[in-house]
Amino acid sequence: xxxxxxxxxxxxxxxxxxxxxxxxxxxxxxxxxxxxxxxxxxxxxxxxxxxxxxxxxxxxxxxxxxxxxxxxxxxxxxxxxxxxxxxxxxxxxxxxxxxxxxxxxxxxxxxxxxxxxxxxxxxxxxxxxxxxxxxxxxxxxxxxxxxxxxxxxxxxxxxxxxxxxxxxxxxxxxxxxxxxxxxxxxxxxxxxxxxxxxxxxxxxxxxxxxxxxxxxxxxxxxxxxx
Amino acid sequence: xxxxxxxxxxxxxxxxxxxxxxxxxxxxxxxxxxxxxxxxxxxxxxxxxxxxxxxxxxxxxxxxxxxxxxxxxxxxxxxxxxxxxxxxxxxxxxxxxxxxxxxxxxxxxxxxxxxxxxxxxxxxxxxxxxxxxxxxxxxxxxxxxxxxxxxxxxxxxx
Numbered sequence: 229x230x231x232x233x234x235x236x237x238x239x240x241x242x243x244x245x246x247x248x249x250x251x252x253x254x255x256x257x258x259x260x261x262x263x264x265x266x267x268x269x270x271x272x273x274x275x276x277x278x279x280x281x282x283x284x285x286x287x288x289x290x291x292x293x294x295x296x297x298x299x300x301x302x303x304x305x306x307x308x309x310x311x312x313x314x315x316x317x318x319x320x321x322x323x324x325x326x327x328x329x330x331x332x333x334x335x336x337x338x339x340x341x342x343x344x345x346x347x348x349x350x351x352x353x354x355x356x357x358x359x360x361x362x363x364x365x366x367x368x369x370x371x372x373x374x375x376x377x378x379x380x381x382x383x384x385x386x387x388x389x390x391x392x393x394x395x396x397x398x399x400x401x402x403x404x405x406x407x408x409x410x411x412x413x414x415x416x417x418x419x420x421x422x423x424x425x426x427x428x429x430x431x432x433x434x435x436x437x438x439x440x441x442x443x444x445x446x447x448x449x450x451x452x453x454x
Numbered sequence: 455x456x457x458x459x460x461x462x463x464x465x466x467x468x469x470x471x472x473x474x475x476x477x478x479x480x481x482x483x484x485x486x487x488x489x490x491x492x493x494x495x496x497x498x499x500x501x502x503x504x505x506x507x508x509x510x511x512x513x514x515x516x517x518x519x520x521x522x523x524x525x526x527x528x529x530x531x532x533x534x535x536x537x538x539x540x541x542x543x544x545x546x547x548x549x550x551x552x553x554x555x556x557x558x559x560x561x562x563x564x565x566x567x568x569x570x571x572x573x574x575x576x577x578x579x580x581x582x583x584x585x586x587x588x589x590x591x592x593x594x595x596x597x598x599x600x601x602x603x604x605x606x607x608x609x610x611x612x
Contacts, residue, residue: 248560251552333567341560
């Protein structure tokens, strides 16, 4: 049997083109009879507990050791890539205009809003260095980091993959992403660097040598490569 | 009011609410008449106030609603009307929490995406001045804090 996912809350029935539909009641439709939670864009959502996140991260670590970071990153990449296609569809339906004819910052904010509503945290995109081929994303309240707590190393590989996959698809250019500061390292928020692979490799090298996010920003802005 | 009602029904589930927990209801009822009056007044004033805000802003900075050769005034007006109506509803229901959650937090990201914080700051600061001329002090005391919230959330540069 195919499950038809069709979001039909009163808010949507009243005004399907309403853009500010991210409050809990507007965005999610709980269907206890069908056992589904369908969001405004007709995507199926599931609720996951913090125990689930801990189980996922620690279970994977136990299975594959250090490779778990790379696996989480790859999962994120595929997710981001798929979501870019999904996003294009709902964006064009909601705003009656192609994604490529839209202000970039507005597009990005719109992409991230469902994630905010779903509990993945708020973000802030810093495009100040875009011309040099890299940019930073600050993430507040990472679901992974806030669950795992202070473990002394970056844990948001899933997000890094998500950003890499999504942006790669959107700009049609291979972009990597690395978390250079994490709430789980005792910082107040997480910070990601997005850019070409050579920059990501350089940042990764500096990070292993003990550089802070600020050092990495400085070095990149100075045009340094490892 | 609605947010407080919701919270009460959640927190007092399966027991009787305390007097303290119920206090917001008579307090709301005490101001209801004034809220309704002000709400109706805001409906009447919508076009006038927004027109006056626009004129005042342009008198202070003729380019504030321009971006290069693009005239942003029609878009600004749509946004100002939308915010005004959400604000009026928040005043009637005494519910800035819903205003924030359902509208302002989202609109803040949109305004930042377009780098419109400066014009938002000017809009809601000027709106406070203009509104004072049209509302009684009592009406203004209910509505001004909402405009301050709009100014703070939409107009602040990170």
